[in-house]
Amino acid sequence: MLVHTLESVGLTVSGASLPLGGPKHRALLHYLALRANTVVSVDELLAALWDGPPPRTARKMVQNVVSELRTGIAAQEWYAPEGARPRRLSQVVLLTHGPGYVLRVDPDEVDALAFDRLGHDGMALLEAGAEAEAPHTLRAALALWPHATPAHGPAARWPERRRLERLREQLVRHLAAGAGTVLLLSTESRRGLADAGTAFGHEMRLAEEIRAQIDHQQGTVCTEFGSLRVAVFPEDPTTARPGLERARAAADAVRATLSAERRTTVTALLMPDRVIHGGRRRVPAAVVDEGLAALAATAPGTTRVHTSAAPAETAA
Structure with a gap:
């Protein structure tokens, strides 16, 4: 499974998109993916998903969105490659953990995290004078985010997202x-x-x-x-x-x-x-x-x- 956040938010298995729900579902998945394998408290989610004071029912809304996202993730079993025995894949798991939630996933399965790693690797190679390797690594990073698509909704103000956008600008400058x-x-x-x-x-x-x-x-x-x-x-x-x-x-x-x-x-x-x-x-x-x-x-x-x-x- 791949978790997409850079140009659009979604989940794909073998090239097929999984059902996610509405904007809040996508925003919550987006935020958890940017902080993958880290427990994110409900309070942090409320601050991330609402620009102003959240409604009184916000906590219940988050619980419902998480539950529905889990249903979407569970749909992985319907997208097994053709000819393979249908089975539930385990690359992405959304867990309740203490005061919040955690998205367990291989970082390379999240486009934002793979972009972040490749981008910083390429910059390190450039600074080390590896002129032949650095452009290849920088281009591999930008292949994950070919268009400068701005974030919409609450994601536009997230520090995690803004940091990635600044990194992309830096890579583009160095590959110019x-x-x-x-x-x-x-x-x-x-x-x-x-x-x-x-x-x-x-x-x-x-x-x-x-x-x-x-x-x-x-x-x-x-x-x-x-x-x-x-x-x-x-x-x-x-x-x-x-x-x-x-x-x-x-x-x-x-x-x-x-x-x-x-x-x-x-x-x-x-x-x-x-x-x-x-x-x-x-x-x-x-x-x-x-x-x-x-x-x-x-x-x-x-x-x-x-x-x-x-x-x-x-x-x-």
């Missing part, structure tokens, strides 16, 4: 991947500097000039490590100029400025048509590793366009 050009810039000063303080100030000025040129071309600096800068120029539909053109213009401007005024050698590597994470303009680690290897093979002081599928183009 798009094509763009990645730019790696390596700088090397050709003149000695008197002391460490002067050298530090010099590097800070270099960094400011590089950031200014990249920003002017609508790029974003993602990484600055010593003499290396990594930036991205996304293919922006609001901009007529392609990302590669803007990245080359930034690299040329940096080379012209620093080579003339600072006697600094600037080596630039352009990597067009790379997938970047749109929400954070994040360059995948695998792309950076590929770029570093190609940058090491690039003649100092040049700008080179690197692609994996075609010979590289080199410009002095």
Whole structure:
């Protein structure tokens, strides 16, 4: 049996929907499913199911709704797979426990709980730098909730539901991947500097000039490590100029400025048509590793366009 709560509330067995009743039945199942395997008191249910003070008969109404839901769950026996002996399945059980009720269910049988687990697993993989695995896990989570369906009725104010909606927004942002050009810039000063303080100030000025040129071309600096800068120029539909053109213009401007005024050698590597994470303009680690290897093979002081599928183009 599957318990659905994300886009619509329901129970299915072998693809067939089980009878549930009216809005209160669905709301109660929804709330218990979000807190599956946890005892939920009647008082908590009253607060969750009614926006204002519940009616005097609310407790009796909850008892009746639970009883009718149990009847629906018991209907599992009528939906056994074709050819199998009809039997009552036991994936979902609604129990009375002390002062309240508990929905006993395998968490993976509740779409909201499976979504929550996969979403957090994917985010953890992303933070750990597992760029190949993370998108797959995030997409598996969003496959359970493909449309941004808002909750209706009392569920719209439940903290448990709002937390899931925020998680979905986060996943969508991180999967908003798009094509763009990645730019790696390596700088090397050709003149000695008197002391460490002067050298530090010099590097800070270099960094400011590089950031200014990249920003002017609508790029974003993602990484600055010593003499290396990594930036991205996304293919922006609001901009007529392609990302590669803007990245080359930034690299040329940096080379012209620093080579003339600072006697600094600037080596630039352009990597067009790379997938970047749109929400954070994040360059995948695998792309950076590929770029570093190609940058090491690039003649100092040049700008080179690197692609994996075609010979590289080199410009002095």
